[in-house]
Amino acid sequence: MKLDKKFFSENIKTLFYALIIAVIIRSLLVQPFYIPSSSMEPTLLVGDRLFVTKYSYGYSKHSFPFSPPLFNNRIIFNSPERGDVIVFKTPADNRTDYIKRLIGLPGDKVQFIDANLYLNNSEILKSKILNKTKIYCGSRTIDVYKFEEKLPNSKKFHTVYLKDYSYQNSDVFTVPKDHYFFLGDNRDCSKDSRYLTSVGYVHKNNLVGKAQFIFFSSDKKIGSMFAFWKWHKSIRFNRTFNKIN
Numbered sequence: 001m002k003l004d005k006k007f008f009s010e011n012i013k014t015l016f017y018a019l020i021i022a023v024i025i026r027s028l029l030v031q032p033f034y035i036p037s038s039s040m041e042p043t044l045l046v047g048d049r050l051f052v053t054k055y056s057y058g059y060s061k062h063s064f065p066f067s068p069p070l071f072n073n074r075i076i077f078n079s080p081e082r083g084d085v086i087v088f089k090t091p092a093d094n095r096t097d098y099i100k101r102l103i104g105l106p107g108d109k110v111q112f113i114d115a116n117l118y119l120n121n122s123e124i125l126k127s128k129i130l131n132k133t134k135i136y137c138g139s140r141t142i143d144v145y146k147f148e149e150k151l152p153n154s155k156k157f158h159t160v161y162l163k164d165y166s167y168q169n170s171d172v173f174t175v176p177k178d179h180y181f182f183l184g185d186n187r188d189c190s191k192d193s194r195y196l197t198s199v200g201y202v203h204k205n206n207l208v209g210k211a212q213f214i215f216f217s218s219d220k221k222i223g224s225m226f227a228f229w230k231w232h233k234s235i236r237f238n239r240t241f242n243k244i245n
Contacts, residue, residue: 023065026054026065027054027059027063027065028054028063029053029054030052030053030054030209030212031052031208032049032050032051032052033049033051033052033087033097033099033211034047034048034049035047035048035049035050035099038136038137038138038189039100039184039185039186039189039190039191040085040100040101040184040185040186040190041135041136041160041185041186041189042135042146042160042186043101043157043158043244044085044099044185044211044214045136045217045219045236045239046136046219046220047218047219047236048214048216048217048239049214049215049216049217050211050212050213050214050215050244051211051212052087052210052211052212053209053210053212054208055209056078056080056209056210057074057077057078057079057080057204057207057210058075058076058077058078059074059075059076060073060074060075060204060205060206060207061205062089062094062205062206062207062208063208063209067089067094067095073205074204074205074207079105080102080207080210081102082102082103082104082105082151082153082155083101083102083151083153083155083157084101084102084210085099085100085101085102085210085211085244085245086100086182086207086208086209087208087209087211088100088202088206088207089206089208090198090199090206091199091201091202091206092197092198094206097208098182098192098199099211100182100183100184100192100193101157101182101183101184101185102182103117103119103151103181103183103193104175104180104181104182104193105175105181106176106177106179106180107174107175108120108181109121109172109173109174109175110172110173110181110193111170111171111172111173112167112168112169112194113169114165114168115161115165115167117149119151119152124150125149125150126147126148126149126150126159127147127148127150128145128146129146129147129148129158130146131145132145133146133160135160135186135189136189137186137188137189138189142162142188142189143162143163144160144161144162144163144188145161145162146158146159146160147159147160147161156245157185157245158185159185160185160186160187161187161188162187162188162189165188166188167187167188170194173193173201175201176201178203178204179202179203180193180201180204180207181201181202182202212243213242213243213244214239214240214241214242214244215240215241216235217235217236217239217240218234218235218236219233219234220234222234
């Protein structure tokens with residue numbers, strides 16, 4: 001049978017154009033992410049798949065696949081707001097994606113005193129919701145208190161703390177110019193800006209985008225996606241299309 005060269009060339013063109021469109025959408029509009037850790041529980045669970053908007057804070061080299069050195073600074077920059085849940089590249093290697101909640105803006109002073117969070121010398125208000133609940137920390141389950149916290153801009157969200165408040169006190173973190181301070185909502189099980197050698201302050205150029213909503217979620221501890229007979233238990237239907245607060 002004679003092969004049609006035009007058939008192959010047209011299909012190659014179609015694949016090429018599809019790839020270009022996918023790269024443009026991923027770089028300039030939205031990108032899907034998978035949550036592999038429990039550092040943002042209860043807001044984000046392991047197994048959540050979410051969409052992140054790339055245009056929310058403008059663009060840097062980290063907006064594009066493999067972070068090509070197209071430009072040095074951020075363009076069309078829009079400042080993030082306290083309380084935003086943001087994907088960023090870790091300063092340690094400028095390659096690894098982390099997702100945390102923005103707490104400190106440039107010039108802010110952040111400190112923990114007796115396990116309470118202070119911002120610019122004012123305690124962040126938190127109201128206890130549950131005295132006893134369990135949550136994941138890696139492969140372990142831990143006993144925590146659950147709170148609703150309120151930032152100065154009236155942004156509210158849920159956080160959890162170990163019952164013995166393992167992170168009690170800290171030095172004052174003064175956020176440098178053009179940098180941001182992030183915390184995980186799972187406060188005693190999160191590697192974030194409190195740990196200066198591994199994460200620390202995050203430069204505005206390292207921001208990737210703003211987490212907007214969950215489009216799918218599954219619990220791999222119950223079963224893999226191939227175990228269709230467990231889908232009614234493993235798929236978290238109640239989290240589908242939930243907006244990220």
